[in-house]
Amino acid sequence: MAKPKQFVALMISFVLLTAISCELSALKDQVRVGVILDLNSKVGRIAERWISMAHTDFYVLNPHYRTRLALLIRNSTTVDLIKNEQVHAIIGPQRSAQAKFVINLGEKAEIPIISFSATSPCLSPTETPFFIRTSHDDSFQVRAIVDIVKAYGWREVIPIYEDTDYGNGLIPYLNDAFQASNIRVPHRCVISLNSRESEILKKLLNLKQRTRTTIFVVHMTASLGSKLFTQANKAGMMSEGYAWIVTEGLSTVMDPIDPKVMDPSMQGVLGLRPYIPKSKKITSKGGSINGLNQFGLWAYDTVWAVAMAVEKAPAGIANASFLKPNTSKTSSTSVDLTSLGKSEMGHKLVHILLNTKFEGLSGKFHLFNGQLEPSAFEIFNVIGETERIIGYWTQKKRLFPDLINHNSKAMNELLKKPIWPGNTVEQPRKLRIGVPVREGFTEFIKVEWTNNHSKPEFSGYSIEVFMAVLQVLEFPLPHEFIPYGENGKMIGSYNDLLHQITEQKFDAVVGDTTIVATRSTFVDFTLPYSESGVSMVVLVKDDEKKNFWIFLKPFSWDLWLTTGLAFIFTGLVVWVLEHRVNTDFRGPRDHQIGTIFWFSFSTLVFAHRERVVNNWSRFVLIIWVFVVLILTQSYTASLTSMLTVQRLKPRFADVKDIQDHGYFVGYQKDSFVKELLTKQLNFDESKLKPYSTEEEYHQALSNGTVAAIFDEIPYIKLFLGKANNCSKYMMIGPIYRTDGFGFAFPLGSPLVSNISRAILNVIEKGDFSDIENKTIGGKANCEGQGATLSSDSLSVYSFAGLFIITGAASMSSLLMYTVSFIYSQWPLLNDTHPETSSSFWSKIVCLMKNFDNKDLSAHPFKRRESRVHPATSPEGIELSPDTNNMHNHSRIANEEAENVDRDEDEIHSPVHDDISMEAPKTSST
Structure with missing residues (x-):
């Protein structure tokens, strides 16, 4: 009973104090x-x-x-x-x-x-x-809104705001913050403050039709906000897959909104408002913080x-x-601004x-720069007629689920799980990713249904790459894979799959999708994550060892011809340089011609017996022997390789060979290769056959249904690496360049740049090789085939440098010798044969005749000279010059006679039995 009396006493005291204060206030x-x-x-x-x-x-x-x-x-x-x-x-x-x-x-x-x-x-x-x-200031909440959007991995947001100074004032700050965080704002929706409900509904339906984005940030006052969410519910935009974030202006007045509006039209809405710390003053007011x-x-x-x-x-x-202004006229009207003091x-x-x-x-x-500064914001979730706090945000730009423990850095602990529109805990706006359903080459993409056929499982090289990319992204990217196919088969081509993005059925495509120019007109691709190019695979033939003329294969025909001409030219040069000074290069004409060919070709096995005495000849021969050594070694190595190493030859050399014979060719079903064959390579569509699996490739090539299969290089390598296909087939022909496999997104999607940077990070970390070994392994390798596909014969281009060097050495030696010969013979020609001085051609003819003569002054035709001293008498008296000259003439005559005897001995020697003797010519003097 004491408590009621105390309560009455307190109430009486409060009333008295209020009365007293009212009385005192009149005195203040x-x-x-x-x-x-x-x-x-x-x-x-x-x-x-x-x-x-x-x-x-x-x-x-x-x-x-x-x-x-x-x-x-x-x-x-x-x-x-x-x-x-x-x-x-x-x-x-x-x-x-x-x-x-x-x-x-x-x-x-x-x-x-x-x-x-x-x-x-x-x-x-x-x-x-x-x-x-x-x-x-409203701009304080911008960073918190951006952090919420980033925390859920959303990359596109649409602001909806009222057309007033209040609504328009925040939008520039929001746009700048979204742009800095690489969050795209594809559209904006402005609603007039006096808009009727039908007008709001029309704008929302138009927005729903125009964009695939289902994330909205609402910035408006309570009166307009209540009408907006009512119409959004009618438009079906408060259902599963949508997300709504309301700014501080609408969040702070959620409680006066009609409960009929909040339930169900605002179910699942996220709101942001300043955090109100608990205090005794608030408790004394009899209300809770919420x-x-x-x-x-x-x-x-x-x-x-x-x-x-x-x-x-x-x-x-x-x-x-x-203080009144100094005005000459005064006005009693209340709107006269000039009369304000x-x-x-x-x-x-x-x-x-x-x-x-x-x-x-x-x-x-505490005012800072004339206004309050928020210390923290709280994030709430509308559930029924109540609100649930799911997290907080501070000036440090960090989100945390509660005030007690907010040091966790895990992305899934930034905020508590909210209830989203549609009364679901599944996060809205997961990336809907289309995945092709392949029949073959499942190492790249594999879609398997479990026993109950309810939820498929996705695996393969492309899926593993995409998951590795997501791990290095700076933000979470909620997604779900959706198979594009039925009963284990594609329901369209790859182009049809990519068009699902433009039709807003998919938000992205992850798979072995090749980047080509025509596709880039309606979707955006990331950087490629695989090698590029299209080539063809054909059967091989292994009949190299059975070739009757295999010994000619090491050199190409142009190299054989060039080598033969070089042999003949070198022999001719050596003959010219040795003819006047070396008896080995003299004799009858047929003998000299034979010597030219014999000498040069005998150097091929280094069996030449003719000795060379001219220094120019020796210089030419040194270079030529080096060239012959390289040619013989190269020939031996190439021929040995042909006879000992298995040589795989393609059944068809190139595309033109196939087109000329009108053969059929195959391609991978549903790929862009068909367009390449018909438009770029000009194949008749009736000559094309589609195939889906590696087994179909093998059957078509082995039984001759098609002459070649055209496909992308990753598939060809995978096909060749299976079941010893390296020994049966080979990839040949030119490579038609493409940009490889890439992930596809809508045009202008901000995710393209983010995913591309993440792909580069994965490449630099070296994770691609691990993924390839895990999914493809060694199946895509065909070791050794690269060697067998090299050129069979060595070409003249491989030895062009050698031929240029030996040709230059021979020509320079021949030129120097010719100049020296003409210089030595020209004066003697005028003195000995004056009748030829009037005719240039006569002199040339005489020079040719003299060239055929021996050069008796050359060293090989001279005996070792005896030392000649001035003649003296037995008494030691020097003889007269006339006597000395007589001795000299006698010495010269004796030497000439000895040379003639030597020539005759050499001519009649067993080595020269078949060569007629040539009479020596003596000087007229």
Whole structure:
């Protein structure tokens, strides 16, 4: 019974204190403060209630203050409040669109304009000194919104906002933040504040038709927001697969929205609003944190801040007057802006307000650059008629699920799992990835259904590469693989599969999809993750050893011809250089011709017996022997390889050979190779046969149904590496370039650049080789076939340098010898045969005749000269010059006679039995 009595006593005390305070307030200085609210709106009515509560609470707790606020609440009579009421400050206005006009009036009258709900970033307290914002700037929430979008891996977002200063003010900040994070904004939806419900529904249906994006960020006031979500529910956009994020402006007024609107039209919506820390003051108000309205708390703290500033102001603030302007004409109308005065206390009051600090209901009240700064945001999820906090965000740009333990860095622990639209826990906007269903070459893509045929399993090289790429992405990428096929077969071609992206049935295609120009016109590809090119595979024939003329195969016909000409030319040059000075190169004409051929070809086995005595001949022969050595060694090596190594020869050499004979060719079914064959290689479509598996390739080639199979290089390598196909088939012909396999996305998708960078990272880390070994292994290798596909015969181009060197050496030696011969014979020709001096051709003929003669002055035709000394008498007396000359003539005659005898001995020797003797010619002198 004591407790009820105590409660009654407390109530009586409270009533008495209130009465006393009311009596005392009449004795206090009344400071007039205007309050501008839209009392027809729910936010305005809420704010009025909190403002009245704050006014009462403040002076109940501070009854000793000498000042007291006199609040003049108006709808929109700002000029009247300044001109007629001469208020010292204005709290409000409620809307950002109205704030511009009120702020301008405040600057003219030099009174502080304090707003707790005009949150548009277009209104800057730093640019307008008399404007103070006791709430947060909307731009503070932008980073938190972007982090939420990134946390769920969404790469496309559509903003929906109202066409007012409040709605338009945040969009530039959102766009810049999304662009910096590589999040695409494909469309924007602007809704007029006075739009009818039918107009909103029409815009939403149009948006649903135009874009595949199902992630929306809503930035608008409560009145328009309630109509938007009602129409979104009618449009089927509050179902599974959609996600909605509402900004702070709509989140802070969720509680006044009609419960009929919140259930079911707002089920699964995510919201963001400033975090309200728990405090005794809020508990004393009898409400929970979730039931409080942020604008109401800001309004409450604003009244307290103004009351504290007025109390700190100099004495006499209540009686402070407005300085009237010096105008010749006065007007009694309330809209005459020229007659507004200036407050004497405006500057001082602004300065005091900016430095006011206290612990309010919304948290710590401390203005920075004329406005509050949020310490944290809370993220909530609408479930039924209630809300569930799923996480928080701080200025450090980090998300965490709760305030107790927020140090986890795992992506799946950033936020608690929400309930999404459609009453599902499955995250909306998973990437719908189409996967081709292959019959063959399943090492690249394999789709298998489990026993119950409910959920397929995906594996293969392309899938493994994609999963490795996702691991190095900077953000999560929720996805689901969807098979493009039925009963284990494709239901269309690869082009049809890619067109599913343009029809918005798939968001991407992951598989062995080749990047070609025609496809890039309607989808975007990432960087390739495989090698590129199209070639053909044909049967081989192994009959090299049975060739009757295999010994001619090491050299090509042009190399054989060039080598033979080089032999003949070198023999001819050596003969010219040795003919006048070497008896081995003299004799009858047929003997000399035989010597030319015999000498040069005998050098092939280094069996030449003729000795060379001319230094120019020796120089030519040194170079030529080096050339012969290289030619013989190359021939031996090539012939040995042909006889000992298995040589695989293609059944057909090139594409033209197949076309000329009108053979059939095969290609992989549903691939782009058919277009390459018909459009680029000009094959008749009737000559093309499609195949799907490696077994069909083998059967068609082995039984001669087709002459060749055209396919991409990765498939050909995989085919050749199976069941010893390397010894049966070979890849030949030119490679028709393509860009390899890539992942496909819609045109302009921001994921293309992200995935491409991730592919480069995987390549640099060397993970591709591990993936290939895991999925394909050694099946795609055909070791040794590359050697058998090399050229059979050596060409003249391989030895062009050698032939140039030996030719240059021979020509230079021959030229130098010819010049020396003409120079030595020309004067003698004029002295010995004066009759030829008148005819140039006669001299040439004589030169040719002299060339056929021996050069008796050459070293080989000279005996070792005896030393000739001046003749002396037995008495030691030197003989006369005439006597000496006589001895010299005698010596020369004896030497000539000896040379003749030597020639005759050589001619009649057994080695020269078949050569007729040539009479020596002596000088006429």
